[in-house]
Amino acid sequence: MKILKNILKIFGILGILFFFWAAFVYFSFDKTEFLKTFQSRYSKVLYDRNGELLSVFLNQEDQWHIQAREIPQRLKIAVINYEDRNFYSHKGVDFLALLRALKNNIFLNQRTGASTISMQTIKLWDKKNRTYLNKLNEMIQSFALENHFTKEEILRLYLSNAPYGRNLVGFESAILFYFDKNPKNLTWAQAALLAVLPNQPGLIHLEKNKNLLLKKRDLLLKKLYDKKIIEKDIFELSLKEPLPHFKTHKNIAPHLALKLLSEDKKQVVSSIDKKLQIKFENKALEFAQGLKQKGIQNLAIILADTQTYKILAYVGSQDFYDLENLGQINGARAKRSEGSTLKPFLFALSIDEGLISPKSILLDVPTFFSNFNPQNANKKYYGLISAEEALQKSLNVPFVSLLQNYGYEKFFYKLKYFLDFKDEDYQKYGLSLILGTKELSLEDLTQLYLGLANYGQIADLSFLRDEPLKGLKTMFSKGSAYLTLQSMKNVQRFGLQNYDKTKIVSWKTGTSYGRKDALALGATPRYTLGVWVGNFNAQANANLYGVSIAGDLFFELLSLLDRLDLEFQMPQDLFNIKLDLMSKYRYDERLGGAYTYTLYPKEAKILRTSPFLKRIYEFQGKEVDSKDENFKDAKIQIKLDLPLNALDFLHQENLNFKSEKNIKILYPKQNLNILLARDFDKQKALVVKIANLKNEKVFWYLNQKLIYEGEATSRILDLKPKIYSLFIISESGESDEVRFEVKQ
Structure with missing residues (x-):
């Protein structure tokens, strides 16, 4: 009796110890760490807008391990019928299955498992060797798992982490590399195959023991047929479906x-x-x-x-x-350089700024902007051209001029505000900003x-x-x-x-x-x-x-x-405005003349009047002023008043426009600082250009010294670093003068 009491006492102590140990194992289960462990193993995957897989990458263990999002219904049915038919009724451990497995192992010498899907999920997470102690651990942790997750969540965790042969983990990896299809389109034969594959992935897979694998799949299909889950014709067709081959994925x-x-x-x-x-x-x-x-x-x-x-x-x-x-x-x-692709944005901003309408005339003639001389890609110039046609032809000179009027600093910071780039140095780009230097x-x-x-x-x-x-x-x-x-x-x-x-x-x-x-x-x-x-x-x-x-x-x-x-x-914020007929800027009532209409944004600033028009008084084809005796009989005329560089170009193109001035230094500009490459004699060669509309003899003076006389419109000057004064005067007495500096 005393021995029996001692035995009972020992068992009592062991029971208490087991209780505390089991409680420790149960309550030490951390849901966050549990999920984090699985999360660390998953491959990176990109899906398209419809949930279709686009790209997947090997994880740190060189495995294709895709986390499941939604389990196909056929796979769910196949897995539960094969692995754990009481999955939805037990609380983590199927004790009847456990007793049945124990009986078979002891009395029938058959090694059969009794692990539920919950227990297998714990095993996939913990990755410990198969021992009785670890099995006991799995059982206790399975109860904790069931307490923290729903059945659907547990099933998804299991199928996301089950092995499927080779280096494939998770059923979506298997579907991708074995079937290359959307999981929603899984056949019953494919679902059955995926249900049996994780059972013994080291022994049964697509490269080894194929007959045994096929036999297990077909037995599961037969079970599904016997339970009237699948119809007879589907069952027969499924039996004929061959095993897949591993497919590479691009x-x-x-x-x-x-x-x-x-x-x-x-x-x-x-x-x-x-x-x-x-x-x-x-x-x-x-x-x-x-x-x-x-x-x-x-x-x-x-x-x-x-x-x-x-x-x-x-x-x-x-x-x-x-x-x-x-x-x-x-x-x-x-x-990379964006070329001319920013021109539409300067075009739109310039409309809002009141600088142009799409119909407004811009100048496309050889032009120097300080030391910058842009050219069109085709090396041609079109003279006078509408803003919209300049955009369509992607002409450089008109848009550099437009940027100068709009302000390259303002355009730069406009782009910075919307694109949020780090660059602050707008001066580095200057007017070339519109040609793709940013x-x-x-x-x-x-x-x-x-x-x-x-x-x-x-x-x-x-x-x-x-x-x-x-x-x-x-x-x-x-x-x-x-x-x-x-x-x-x-x-x-x-x-x-x-x-x-x-x-x-x-x-x-x-x-x-x-x-x-x-x-x-x-x-x-x-x-x-x-x-x-x-x-x-x-x-x-x-x-x-x-x-x-x-x-x-x-x-x-x-x-x-x-x-x-x-x-x-067409938006509702457009309305018709008057444009002058000649240059297509806002009609100036003070100038008068013919006009036309165009659409213009209500939210934009008022379109400016033409920079190219002026009103003159003309008598018998000759311009007169109030001092002329014929002034009282003169008629008011509206004429284009173009800058001399434009007139020079049009003159050379045999398109003559009358001008009050015929002589002008086109380059260099006033007060320009010039950096020129040295030649072999350490001189600096500068190409000077002038306008000479009447083809008169012109006298050129550099620092008050006559250096040339003739009708030429350009000269190459070899200059040392210093400040220069260039003065030109024509036979008729017209003159122009600029100061500039050549620097080291």
Whole structure:
């Protein structure tokens, strides 16, 4: 009796110890740490807007380990029937199954398991060896697991972390590499296969013991059929379905995946449309083959939904896997020269500033802006040209002049406000800012063009499906945006005569100085598209043109899109204003004369009157003033009053305009500081240009010394560093003078 009491006492003590040990194991379960452990193992995965997988990357253990989002119903049924038929009724441990397994192991010498899905989830988390003590631990922790999670959450955790052979973990990894399909489209045979695979992944997988694997799958299908879960014809068809083979997966939108994914954001649902992304990637690869024959290696593409600002396709290079040509560089984020692609924004801002209407005349003649002498890409000048035509032809001189009037500092900080770049040195760019000297990325430019397409409302690019719109700001009025878009509809499509004219797009190209970058960007009410073509190593190429290279790719991509027959709708803030008929600026009632009408934004500043018109009094074809005896009989006339450099150009083009002045020094400008390259004799050569409308003999004096007399309009002067005074005078007595300094 005493022995029995001692035994009972020992068992009592052991029971108490077991109770406290079990309580410790149970209450030491930390839900947060539990999830964090699993989270640290998952692969980084990018999904498209519809939940379709785009890119997946190996985890730190070189495994494809995808966290499940939603379990297909067929897989759920197959797994529960195979692994744990009482899953929804037990509290973590199935004691009847445990007793049955114990009986089979002892009396029938059959090793059968009794682990529930909850217990297996704990084992996958803890990764401890199979011992009785660890088994007991799993059972206790399973109760804790059931207390902290719902059944659906536990099932998802199990299927997210179950092994499926090779280096595949989680059923979504298995579906991707075995079936390459959407999990929602899983067949019963595939679901049954995925249910039995984790049971013995080291022994049974697709490369080993295939017959045993097939037998286990078919037995599960038979069980599902016997339970009347699947119909007879489905059962028979499922038995005939062969086992799959391992399939390699090529990531889609890999550049964007690397941009968006991180250790903190391992699963990202992007705004990408998988079907469009695949089309654009294929087109990029195809187009790149032709580019390589011209010595051009790289390109980048961004397609956005105009209305939502969401990115639908993002191609960072011609091919991410083209390692030889730096394909893993993300060209959509790289800062490159934007060429002439900022001109539409200066155009719209200048309308709002009251500087121009789209019809207003601008000068396109050889012009010196201090020491800056811009030229058009085709080396031609058009004389007098409307602002909208200057935009369509992408002329440099008119837009440099327009930037000078608008203010390059103001334009610089306008861009900085909307693009949030760090650069502060606007003086570094000066008037060349409008020609592409400030480097921006294709992302930056796409953001700007999206804003233009949204009537001046610029916002941050959105790469995530469920992300709200951020950073919404107004850059210019709806009216000026609309007028700009309308002008851009008529940009010439060189070499694109066969392009479908029903596809309406407002677009613009850009070519960087030195032919290193070619761009094409444009917008429709539905899509906004940006294209960059060039070399990541910044190598120049004579074939690089925005209109003929980037433009070709731009329109080939547009051909892949639908609903491009839509027009931008005219906003309500436009009204008709009077323009003078000659130069198309605001009609000046004091000058009088003929006029016409045009649309102009109500929100814009009042359009200025013409800088090129003046009123004169004319008698018998001769201009007279109040001192002339015929003044009382003279008629009022409105005439163009152009600057002398414009008159000089028109004179050379045999388009004569009368002028009160015929002699002017065009370059250098007054008080200009000049840095010139030294020649071999350490002299500094300066090309001086003058206007001489009447082709008179002109006398040139440099520092009061006669250096030339004749009709020439340019001279090369070899000058040492010092201050100079240049004075010219014609035979008729007209003169001009400038002071300038040549510096070391």
